[in-house]
Amino acid sequence: MMKRIATWIAPLLCLLSIANPSAASATPASDTPHDLSALIAQIDTITHQPRYAAADWGIAVVSLDSGHMLYAQNAGRLFQPASIAKLFTAALTLSTLATDYRIPTRLLSAAPIRHGRLEGPLLLYGMGDPTLGTPGANPAWADDLAGQLTARGVHTIRGDLVADDSYFAGPQFGSGWEASDLLGWFAAPAAALSVHENIVALTVTPAATAGGPARLSFAPDTAAPPLTGSLTTAAPHSHDDINLYRAPGHPLLHAFGSIPAGTPARTYRLAIPDPAQQAGEELRAALASHGIKLEGQLRVLHWPERDDALRSHAQVLAELLSPPVTEILAQGLKRSQNLYLQNLLQIDGIGAKAAAADKPDTPSGFLSDEAWGLRALHDLLGRIGIAPSSVLLEEGTGLSRGNLVTPEAMVRLLQYLAAQPWAATLRDMLPVAGVDGTLKRRMHDGPAIDRVQAKTGSMAHVHSIAGYVTTAGGERLAFTILLNNYEPAPDAPAANQDIDAIVQLLAGWHGAD
Structure with missing residues (x-):
């Protein structure tokens, strides 16, 4: 509904x-x-x-x-x-x-490194850290991981980048969570590979005059979902009619209705539908900024999908730790x-x-x-x-x-x-x-x-x-x-x-x- x-x-x-x-x-x-x-x-x-x-x-x-x-x-x-x-x-x-336990997030690979080339896929493996990418808890997490890889002399990855959140066995929402809640930030996916608390902020700003299109902006902008529909600017002193809808299990965000001219911008915090995909995109960009060439594609693994061969005999190439569990x-x-x-x-x-x-x-x-x-x-x-x-x-x-x-x-x-x-x-x-x-x-x-x-x-x-x-x-x-x-x-x-x-x-x- x-x-x-x-x-x-x-x-x-x-x-x-x-x-x-x-x-x-x-x-x-x-x-x-x-x-x-x-x-x-x-x-x-x-x-x-x-x-x-x-x-x-x-x-x-x-x-x-x-x-x-x-x-x-x-x-x-x-x-x-x-x-x-x-x-x-x-x-x-x-x-x-x-009380001092820290949750790791790791880059893994079973492939050898030869002359700066990782001869196989690179695995971004989440183990449940919900704070990754938040202020005070590895805000530059992707840059840090890419930097650790650079320090190992890696400049080329001859394989895919795999963002894997299959560490948790089970759905990414709690039992009994209602479908109508899943767009809201308070019901963001409880994913093993999470980033920015799995939240994206949407700000709706009216045009200067009635009849113009409202402006929609996302923060972080890299987490902007696919969007359809339009929001217009209504007459001053009219009522808000901002409507946002995303079908459970689908990334497409529908936005329609209106916002009155002359009113402050409205900001809504929404759940990111696929945190692992978002994390993978951010790491791919960080690898490129460090001069590391990715020859393969970005892939995402979600439970119940598994690829045990990726982790079999894998070594830890880079690691970040969460704040203590307390x-x-x-x-x-x-x-x-x-x-x-x-x-x-x-x-x-x-x-x-x-x-x-x-x-x-x-x-x-x-x-x-x-x-x-x-x-x-x-x-x-x-x-x-x-x-x-x-x-x-x-x-x-x-x-x-x-x-x-x-x-x-x-x-x-x-x-x-x-x-x-x-x-x-x-x-x-x-x-x-x-x-x-x-x-x-x-x-x-x-x-x-x-x-x-x-x-x-x-x-x-x-x-x-x-x-x-x-x-x-x-x-x-x-x-x-x-x-x-x-x-x-x-x-x-x-x-x-x-x-x-x-x-x-x-x-x-x-x-x-």
Whole structure:
């Protein structure tokens, strides 16, 4: 089904919890509770408002100091979590990978080098780095790899350049991701060979006068997709009618409609449909700029295609390493970046698959790396003591509406995380109320500011937050707040305003009776 860009990409951006300044709570300190009974009564007052009659609240608050459950509302029921599901992937990754692990991207070849000529194909092999080509993480990645090849004396490649992202076994989108999401940046392909976070920015600029064609530009321009249709410039003060559509699985972008004259340019961030192709094109250009002649063509390998002969007895000719996995996780949680968490889940799955290779209970038949990652997550939850029926996850980001968790399971996970040697590291990865990440513009006044570290989540009819707060009385709490099946009336406050008000109450609480 075709949907207008103005009406479907913009609302769904909230899936990654882009903050809304109007959602900030303004609960004054004088209204903060001084005992547990007052805390419970004030939370109940918020959740029992008439506008939530058809909605569902799920809340669990646990003291990390005493271990006692201080507040629970529907804590044992399943809710859609949205992006707070990323905390489960983070827990698995921190339990599985070394915190200083860096993900490689390599140039490989089994061919010999004779007199500066590589006598065969060159393989650009991605192993899951989601940060390649981003500021602070190998932004000049293609030039760096080509430079390493030049340093080996290579000036000619007598074969093809093969961009290979088959390291991940499984589709490049998470289970349960909806087809209508796949054009948006938040559902960019979770590819083993990724570049620029698999995002291209499209800017639509109106002509100087009505009737003229709007100008469409892409950044990076090398990632511009094939384009059809046209956007015109409408009369000043008319409504935007910008429509963008790409059929799932096809690169062709359709653009049509209009943008009013005299209005600012509009920018949309779109998923790159084939990141490996994009990476291959960028490396081919870098090879040429370094004077390396490619005699063959650019080819792309996607799962389930394989060419094991390319990697058999291959040597590493050049290599780039990602930032440490802790930095990737921090970016993924602060910004709620889906690509980062889905790639980490698949890397975790590859490790789980290798560890299970010689065990008698290893499943027969094919399992995707995503499925292996979820299998490892369920094993971890069992060790924590979280019932499998209370955490039903399909992928690693929270984007799937098939994900279901109970508030009780979420706070149990937070308790586990708080007791690990890397607890402080994990806590520093979370957005801080009023300070950074997806909480930068939320709770920027009142008792919660700089005392709440929490992961946010939001999609249509789903609003959530889970994390830690230190109360006014100095008690450390873990909390989860989930609101499902809620659509505010046009004149009603944003849902996050009441969620933030509950967090402010927790932050302002002075202690138990």
